[in-house]
Amino acid sequence: MREAGFKLILMEARQVKAVLKAMHVKTDRRDAEGIARLLRMGWFRPVHCKSVSAQEVRALLSARKAVQKALLDIEQSLFGVLRSFGLKPGSAGKSRYEARIRELVAGNSALEAAAAAILSARTALRGELSALERRVLAPARQDEASRLMLTMPGAGAEVALTARSPIDAPGRFRLSRDVRPCSGRYHHRSSFIPSLE
Numbered sequence: 001m002r003e004a005g006f007k008l009i010l011m012e013a014r015q016v017k018a019v020l021k022a023m024h025v026k027t028d029r030r031d032a033e034g035i036a037r038l039l040r041m042g043w044f045r046p047v048h049c050k051s052v053s054a055q056e057v058r059a060l061l062s063a064r065k066a067v068q069k070a071l072l073d074i075e076q077s078l079f080g081v082l083r084s085f086g087l088k089p090g091s092a093g094k095s096r097y098e099a100r101i102r103e104l105v106a107g108n109s110a111l112e113a114a115a116a117a118i119l120s121a122r123t124a125l126r127g128e129l130s131a132l133e134r135r136v137l138a139p140a141r142q143d144e145a146s147r148l149m150l151t152m153p154g155a156g157a158e159v160a161l162t163a164r165s166p167i168d169a170p171g172r173f174r175l176s177r178d179v180r181p182c183s184g185r186y187h188h189r190s191s192f193i194p195s196l197e
Contacts, residue, residue: 011038012045019043054168057139057161064132064158071125078118085111098123136161 002008020026020034038044050058078101082089087104089097098119105111140146140157149160167173 008049009039009044010047010049011035012047015045050165050168053139054165057136057165060132060136060139061158061161061165064129064136067125067129067132071122071129074118074122074125078115078122081111081114081118133157 016035016038019038020031023030023034079089082101082104085108089100089104101115101119102112105115137157140150140160143160143164146157146160146164149155149163150157
């Protein structure tokens with residue numbers, strides 16, 4: 001749309017929703033009319049349109065988090081299956097985890113089949129998580145601010161990019177305190193419309 005010559009404005013979604021909620025009859029056409037009125041009168045707060053690279057980083061971080069959650073869920077489900085039979089893996093480390101599970105279920109064909117399926121899925125998820133973590137590390141090393149954050153004790157690539165990606169263009173902030181609202185979920189849901197100017 002920008003290439004076609006339109007000026008683009010990103011409107012704060014909660015504000016737009018509050019205004020449109022006051023309309024008695026809710027249709028897509030009425031919503032479009034309401035948004036156009038807001039735009040003409042200037043009764044909106046424009047928000048920053050994140051760069052494609054910042055959105056790509058957020059997508060990588062979201063995918064990593066989803067895979068990590070799935071991995072933890074599948075490990076917990078395996079513990080649940082074993083617990084109902086009175087079997088406890090104990091504190092087996094990452095290297096001994098699979099061997100310890102197989103050791104516990106040995107001799108019970110039903111448990112062996114259940115554990116094999118879960119362990120197979122766990123191995124696949126661990127491989128995908130490792131691949132995503134390598135992909136996340138690349139943009140963290142390329143960005144100067146993220147590299148600086150990586151020097152802090154306990155801050156990894158995920159922490160650096162999670163802090164950096166919402167900010168996107170630091171030059172748009174006049175004061176450092178203005179950065180804080182941007183780092184939450186406040187600006188993630190926004191209505192994207194072309195200006196009528």
